[in-house]
Amino acid sequence: MIAERAPAAATAALLVEALPYIRRFAGCVVVVKYGGSTHGVVGDGSDSGLSTFAEDIALLRSVGLHPVVVHGGGPQIGALMQRLGKEVEFRDGLRVTDAETLDIARMVLVGKVNREIVAAINVHGALAVGLSGEDANLIQAVQRGGDLGFVGDVVGVDPTLLSNLLDQNLVPVVATVGTDDAGQAYNINADTAAGAIAEALSAEKLIFLTDVEGIRADPAEPGSLLHQLTAAELDGLVASGVASGGMVPKARACARAVRAGVAAAHILDGRVSHALLVELFTDGGVGTMVRP
Amino acid sequence: MIAERAPAAATAALLVEALPYIRRFAGCVVVVKYGGSTHGVVGDGSDSGLSTFAEDIALLRSVGLHPVVVHGGGPQIGALMQRLGKEVEFRDGLRVTDAETLDIARMVLVGKVNREIVAAINVHGALAVGLSGEDANLIQAVQRGGDLGFVGDVVGVDPTLLSNLLDQNLVPVVATVGTDDAGQAYNINADTAAGAIAEALSAEKLIFLTDVEGIRADPAEPGSLLHQLTAAELDGLVASGVASGGMVPKARACARAVRAGVAAAHILDGRVSHALLVELFTDGGVGTMVRP
Amino acid sequence: MIAERAPAAATAALLVEALPYIRRFAGCVVVVKYGGSTHGVVGDGSDSGLSTFAEDIALLRSVGLHPVVVHGGGPQIGALMQRLGKEVEFRDGLRVTDAETLDIARMVLVGKVNREIVAAINVHGALAVGLSGEDANLIQAVQRGGDLGFVGDVVGVDPTLLSNLLDQNLVPVVATVGTDDAGQAYNINADTAAGAIAEALSAEKLIFLTDVEGIRADPAEPGSLLHQLTAAELDGLVASGVASGGMVPKARACARAVRAGVAAAHILDGRVSHALLVELFTDGGVGTMVRP
Amino acid sequence: MIAERAPAAATAALLVEALPYIRRFAGCVVVVKYGGSTHGVVGDGSDSGLSTFAEDIALLRSVGLHPVVVHGGGPQIGALMQRLGKEVEFRDGLRVTDAETLDIARMVLVGKVNREIVAAINVHGALAVGLSGEDANLIQAVQRGGDLGFVGDVVGVDPTLLSNLLDQNLVPVVATVGTDDAGQAYNINADTAAGAIAEALSAEKLIFLTDVEGIRADPAEPGSLLHQLTAAELDGLVASGVASGGMVPKARACARAVRAGVAAAHILDGRVSHALLVELFTDGGVGTMVRP
């Protein structure tokens, strides 16, 4: 061996590490929940995170993975409501959604946030197709009740349209609006919807990109990040209140998804550059992984 | 023959008339431009026209045609701009579109008008998929210039996504936003976009559903409806000013489409109930047909 | 709505009624028994009924149904026997069939009646292919016995050849001669054979075109036509003698077919012009429908 | 080598000779004209020739060749006309065919001769399907004129139906009736039709099974059999009258077929047992072979 080849040798070592992961995940569906209530990147004027995320999605697809992007958009909905002088009302932490609020939410989710994600991905080629859960029966919902108006719960996912787009090597980007049998639309929690979509697609992975490090054994202690959890352990963290707030629907979606056949669920730190690539293609991860 | 069978005989005559049309158009693509500047049905609270239109689209698809719906939404854009206190400026009859206007237009077209048409069709089954021209390179545009801001002209249509959805027996509903090579979005005239889509799909028919009877030899004279025109005759009517106003982009799109291989273009009276069915499946039409 | 559009509206109503039927029956096999002992149209010099029937068959095929025509030809067999000076003998209402009679019957069925039906359909394109039940194992028979000679009963139908012709969008026209394992041919009752073919093809419908109105509660009372019957009710009508004569094998074939998976069997009045179209594609029927 | 193995060695030699022919002709279409004016086997009560012929056809098909049988039936038509007291009139050696004669010819060809050949082949399995040239546009004809009535000349062959049946490993047996554009049927010379079918199918071989030894240089001299001829030499034999009578249409069909792409045409002695097998699969032939 020749001394000055050292960088090549280091590069070789990483390739030898990464290639088996690339092989293993080729053809696999990876559902990525992006942004939402805890991660205000989209539409807030500081989109550098979005462009790196979009590059990752394009790279994943280019080596044969099938990414599906799911997103919400709470902050942006609130912003437009405010501009329109519409008062935002919360009940038990949930937005009360009258007909006009639903109309506004749908405009923002489908007509603004979804479009910005699609545009960012399509900088890398004609890859992304924006969808609403209303399209072709994608997300079936029922009204949650409790005077919340048009807030719905997912009762079914028809993955046919997604599968067909994935077969064409396109990247579906899904805004989480659902419909009931009568055609009424509902606002749906995006974390829950991402989990249901991962289940319906028998995804290999369900990944939540958040603005925290992952799940910590002690939320106040940076060094206490939990690298691997079982679904049962995760249930315990929710029950004990260690996982709380916006982390609860993510934790529940992770636990449910891995029990329903998704091989692994991840809560990643979206602030780490190219977190998706590093998590998927190297031995070391950058967040919390949940396994059955 | 037995006398009281008369109604059956009349029914039989119509079936014998209609079945060959149904056979002939089976498998054909029909691009239908719905609503827009001259036809404010969607989103104005009086949607009976929309539900009949949606039923026709579902019936066309059920007997093997491949309808594609294209729409604009000028009045609804204006309404939201007004609510947001944004001043609407027109130059030479065209809306000046700054970045915020584009944002609003996209929310209305993709997040509201498109959604309402999709919902109306999906009452008849999980048929419709809402798209923006930004998805998967569908509508490629360039800036028109002339201080109009983000107003674009169509320079290309990639029909791959539409073809794939049609192959799955789905009904694409297209909001006419386009993008340029750099990923910048533009507002596009929906009549022109409908024509370009019909060309790109080698559609059998391009149909404009309007709120007028068709093209008249004398615009003021109800009895002067022109039932059939050649592309050249239509050019003459535009040149002489007989076709004017909102009819001009429709007339130009019709003339261009039939010259580019679309078998026939139609300007129909959308106020006639089930105008689409009667025009497609019987010997007598309900508007103006343009042939090469 | 505009007053003078009334005819268009009526037309629209019928299209809205007919299109769902056309959709529903697309791709379905419809076995039609034509002519035979009660309906002497073919070969008798007054063929207007045949040409309308042939037009209906061509139209059904053109909109995606798969019609199969089955026919007998008793009167024409008798006519040729008479010309050849061969005495016709009946025993218990069945023609005694010696070797020469079988030879004559086969010439008439396969070489004359079958050819005339094929020719009438092929006026509408190269659609029809004449077959005998002897071809490619189509109708397997055994001798009935009872000194009737070469009269056979159907013991099996191999639908492979029919299915292949239907896949090529051709219209099989079947003369009801069968063969046994030793290759001996037999004359087969055409009503029974039509039912067995419908079963073997898992047909959607089995239709008998006759020269009566359908089955009446009181055969002597024109107003007593029974529009819908169950297989059990039909058995009762045969047992009580309400259905008698040439109607018996039709009634039995209907009852057996719907029990074996054919969705519905119909006894139609072939004298009504385009009876097939009106029965299949409108809400009102023109005869008796039998359901399981 | 061991002495008593001699018979095995002789057998081995023949297998080594035959197997390459079997390989070469696998998948090839072979059109065989059987019987007709010079060979009255079918329907005359002495059918041992037919059963051997049928066995050969079944064996050819079993090793992957695609035989198509074409037949006429002049003597049998004459016999039925006589029984019906219908006078047979010939003009320039051709049967004058009025409407009734056509009806009788069709009954005999399609309903009797065709059926007997189909039955003989089907003794070896469900292989044969009887067809008339009227089916699915198979033989297109025009009236020959010259006061001959419904005598037609072949102007086109649509081999689609034949090809599809061959793809299903079935054996088409074709009665040579043709139709014109108006659906009128005509009696067609079977030798000419066999040649036209061989052309349309790009057959490897066209074979006439006759009751003579082949073509002789001197018709009166048994030792003068011509084993191989070119199309040009064959033309000379027709021009010089060496080939005459019923041999003329055969000779013309052979010459035309090999010029149109059929690899070889054969006139074989059908009285030699299994002549087809010996001709196709061994170095020595049993008749006259025509090459381009």
Next chain:
Amino acid sequence: MIAERAPAAATAALLVEALPYIRRFAGCVVVVKYGGSTHGVVGDGSDSGLSTFAEDIALLRSVGLHPVVVHGGGPQIGALMQRLGKEVEFRDGLRVTDAETLDIARMVLVGKVNREIVAAINVHGALAVGLSGEDANLIQAVQRGGDLGFVGDVVGVDPTLLSNLLDQNLVPVVATVGTDDAGQAYNINADTAAGAIAEALSAEKLIFLTDVEGIRADPAEPGSLLHQLTAAELDGLVASGVASGGMVPKARACARAVRAGVAAAHILDGRVSHALLVELFTDGGVGTMVRP
């Protein structure tokens, strides 16, 4: 019939006998064990047997059978060892195989004997592909133990590669070297390997070409050849010592193969010219056939 046609008639009789066998075995896999310890043809300078064998293999393939050739090469291995001054040691009749012996054996089997068989077959076209059991997991082995060194027993066969080559109409020629999970190669008994390959391919036939007449009831008595045996009877002959020496692994492989689904196993006299053809395609065989 004409007297001088007699030879044609005899030929016809053999064709009628052979064609059904050719049909029946078309598409079937036939595993042929060639040469080995009892039959030193390959590589000994007297290869006339090899060229006839190769011609038979090419002919079998040409008429649609799928032959697979399996071979050993004991004598040739011994010859090279001797030239290299390497002592050959046997223990209980088995060659002790140290690492160098294995290296030599592999060179001879894969690099010499295999190549000569491939070359002989390829004189008839580009048909043969030489393989070692080491390729693509073909023969999985374990060490036999007993101080025999690298002598292995077959524990599995992966027929995927063979099937794919057969699908391409190629002829695999397999040298019987196997590997264990760690990639260590072993010398394998070729008779046993041939049987295991026939099982794995669900072969129609397993054929051993030997230099004896077959199995005799009395090994010393030429007239006592056993033409047909069951697997149980064969077991008895091994147990009683009637089958002994090199015949034992052949007998065991035959008995095992027919019990595992191979339709018939044959021990043929390879000294009979074209023994393969005569055995496969005529009623009379040239050796011993074993059936379940």
Next chain:
Amino acid sequence: MIAERAPAAATAALLVEALPYIRRFAGCVVVVKYGGSTHGVVGDGSDSGLSTFAEDIALLRSVGLHPVVVHGGGPQIGALMQRLGKEVEFRDGLRVTDAETLDIARMVLVGKVNREIVAAINVHGALAVGLSGEDANLIQAVQRGGDLGFVGDVVGVDPTLLSNLLDQNLVPVVATVGTDDAGQAYNINADTAAGAIAEALSAEKLIFLTDVEGIRADPAEPGSLLHQLTAAELDGLVASGVASGGMVPKARACARAVRAGVAAAHILDGRVSHALLVELFTDGGVGTMVRP
């Protein structure tokens, strides 16, 4: 960004660099010439280079590339000849190859070197299939003449077998023996054969793994490595003697291959660990690249 994430960021950067290469080469054929006259790794007892090479081949295949390995084995042939007491004669630098030498060469190449490469690759799964250029017409050769005996030149490559194995995701390993039309085998230069195979497969890349750094502008000057060359520049280096000795056939094969459609040819330093991976998947290379 968080400080301790630095390694993750560096990893991310390399992944972002490598993934587009992986995408670009997926599905591409890469022909790799391994070992031979300048690189004595195989069979010399110090095989650590072989196992790293085999791992790279397995990794390339696992991410969708189609590697084909080509090898010679001059030193090993010499070694066996010596052991057998066979004198090695060279004329103009080429081994004189009499029949016995050819026999020995073939045993070594096909039965020893080829087997060792196959075994090394198959440690990573059942991937490799050893072939000789004699199999299925792979390498067609003619005798070179000049008293060299059985030394041949490549005149054709039939890539069918290779393509089929690649379609099954197998890795062909080719020993460079060729045959002429008469079936005579020849020893072929492995560098030339590798180039001809790359051409015939329309390979994306042809790679020579050598034991030098690449091509230097001044062979004596380590710092003068040429990173990129055109085919014309390479011709110049051969003409001027800068490229000499064993580098000449490599240089000629590179120049010819890129002129014949291979996108790029590489001469790599096989002593660099994982040189193949680093060259293919990173911006920096480890040798000389030749482009058209």
